Amino acid sequence: MSETFDAVIVGAGPAGISAACLLAEKGASTIVLERGEYPGSKNMYGGVLYGHDLARVIPDFAERNCPIERNIVESRIWFVSQDGGYSVSYRDRAFESSARYNAMTVGRAKFDRWFADQAKGKGALLVCSTVVTDLLRDPAGRIVGVRTDRPEGDLRARVVLLADGVNSPLARKTGFRPEPRPEHVALAVKEVIALPEEVVNERFGVESGDGVTVEILGDITQGMNGIAFLYTNKSSVSLGIGANLADFARHRARPYEMIEALKTHPMVAPCIKGGKSREYMAHWLAEGGYQTIPQLCGDGYLIAGDSAEEESAILWRREMIRGGYVPAMLTVATPQGVVSALVFGPNEAHADYVGALSLEDTAAIIAKAAGVMGTNRDYLEQVARQLDTLDIQDDYVEQLIQLVRGIGNT
């Protein structure tokens, strides 16, 4: 594309799409680039969207078939100990009025798509399955566009809006985004538990279409700085728990164990009884506050939106699925300089931990091991290929692969 857009927006989350709506409405030529297959396909949050904020962008959202799960009519706060707790709640008739949405639950997969359709309706272009890999600069250093992973995928713009998450590598490329520190990041896990609509209505004391939010504070986060939540959707509930990442490392706590404990808490268990787990996900949240907000604009670019370390969330899901590792944020040296990195060390307390093994013993296990997703041998071959692609020399992997190949397929 040789055209120069008024604005190129990276990321079709709420921040990117809000900007696209407002810009397109003003007649600015706007293109949104989203790496997911569709907006929302990669996104996760707790579940509550605030109507007054959405109305600033789409005033008549309720009439435009916004995919609302439930209109929130009651907000509860539970203060819990290990074995019980008490509840403070607030309900108001005003919240029942369909004309005045206070807050509502929505699912990101449906909502982000709907929201992006509103932006398209106003004239913005949306291109999905496209990763922005770099920022283009002119000789004076001004940002003049983006590079994407598509062939001939450079796009030029008068302004680039980075709405791909505050911790995004792209924002860091502007030179004004510091590496996030563990105490400035929280990690949350969430499970969506399916229940029939009438069961949700009965357990939370609401009519169809109305919902409740519950924020849970106290012993449930095991002394860590964090919070849990329980939100009602149409025919499911979203249950989640999160805490500061530095606390996770200090307490050697494991999020999947925390959510399991949450599910059996005497105040939570009756609400989800008989439900079926439908989704399980993890995500980062920015918790650094005002002091950690970066410089939000510079020559040719703006930064908007929230923290969203998508890659880390994927990595987390993969590495922490069975609890074999202990996560920690460490400072590591790389050829590109010192960075803070999420590191997964062995969890020596885990039943699968076998301690130090010789290369030969390790190779013997890898040569035979297989699981539902394939063989361990294939996994090792893929690791070696990927290291090769990235031009990384790893002697340990190299020696291991030679030994495994030597054992042959038996």
Ligand SMILES: Cc1cc2nc3c(=O)[nH]c(=O)nc-3n(C[C@H](O)[C@H](O)[C@H](O)COP(=O)(O)OP(=O)(O)OC[C@H]3O[C@@H](n4cnc5c(N)ncnc54)[C@H](O)[C@@H]3O)c2cc1C
């Ligand atoms: C567990 C949890 C619970 C939460 N609960 C709530 C809640 O109940 N209510 C609430 O209002 N907020 C909640 N939040 C916060 C909320 O999710 C964020 O504030 C919001 O998602 C930020 O929007 P965003 O558009 O900045 O970023 P995101 O929603 O993360 O969107 C960024 C988009 O950019 C895309 N992208 C990233 N990199 C690239 C690239 N290089 N090229 C192209 N596209 C790219 C991503 O795929 C994504 O679509 C919660 C967050 C978490 C983690």
